[in-house]
Amino acid sequence: MKNAATSLLILSLFALLHLECASVPKEVVQLSYTMGQDLVSVESSYRSLIHTHFDDLRKDVDNFIDNEWTNAFLQDFIVRTNLDSLVKQPDPKQVLSDLQEWTAAVIQQVSAKKKGLKDPIDQHEALLLQDVDESFGRIIQANSVITNHLNSLTKIDSVQSETLRAMGLGTLRDRVNNALIQVSDEAASGIDKARSLEKDLQQIKGKIK
Amino acid sequence: MAPPNKFSEQAQQSAQAADQLLDSQLEQLKALTGEQIDNLRIKVSDQELYDRLVAVVQDATQRNLSLAQLLGNIKSLGGEAISLAKEVLSIG
DSSP states (O other): HHHHHHHHHHHHHHHSSSOOSSSOHHHHHHHHHHHHHHHHHHHHHHHHHHHHHHHHHHHHHHHHHHHHHHHHHHHHHHHHHHHHHHTTOSSSHHHHHHHHHHHHHHHHHHHHHHHHHHHHHHHHHHHHHHHHHHHHHHHHHHHHHHHHHHHHHHHHHHHHHHHHHHHTTTTTHHHHHHHHHHHHHHHHHHHHHHHHHHHHHHHHHHHHH | OOOTTHHHHHHHHHHHHHHTTTTTHHHHHHHHHHHHHHHHHHOOOOOHHHHHHHHHHHHHHHHHHHHHHHHHHHHHHHHHHHHHHHHHHHHH
């Protein structure tokens, strides 16, 4: 039993000592999470901007139809239907009935024209909003995957630190990291010296030639 | 069902006449939306690439969480385990 426990411990110690040298501050998870929240806000603003833009396009259509197209339409329709003679009919009831029908025909054409121009705008808006939802959804989901991963790193970091501390090896990781940094600095310095030597050597070679 | 409007046909002809008269402005209105929608589209990488990368990262996350759980279990074993670990370390 004790042998099994020792084996487990050796295995665990291997895991424990297989330390990531990079430090993982808890704030990295918070930063990633905050970015995820802000992305939702950016998406909401982007959607609002799209609505505003397409509302402007719909207003352009309304302005065009109300101020230009309807005028052109009415000028033709008044002549084509001989409106002047319609209103001069002797029977006032017939005049009223014809005018109601005449007005209904105008309203129907103006509405149809607006609808014909606004439908593609509505469709484009819906497609664009769907595109925005899909794109932001993809980015937000990927960011949450990154947040979860960073969170898993901080969990390991935290459990490793606690376990090492309990074993009286609380400074082990710092010592390993410091030693690695020192080795890295020395290696960099060595490389610089080697480069400098190589440069000197090239100069000497140049002089010999 | 409403009775047919006796001015319908004439109204349609008048609408066509107005369309012809304002043809260039109508085309401009239609072209405006098509051009702008292209500029407004978000160009992100495709779903396939995201799915592939997400799967790899999620797998690594799961492994990290398992490792954290293993280390947590060692710690929860308590003093005896810690003493054993110290012994193992001193032997090493």
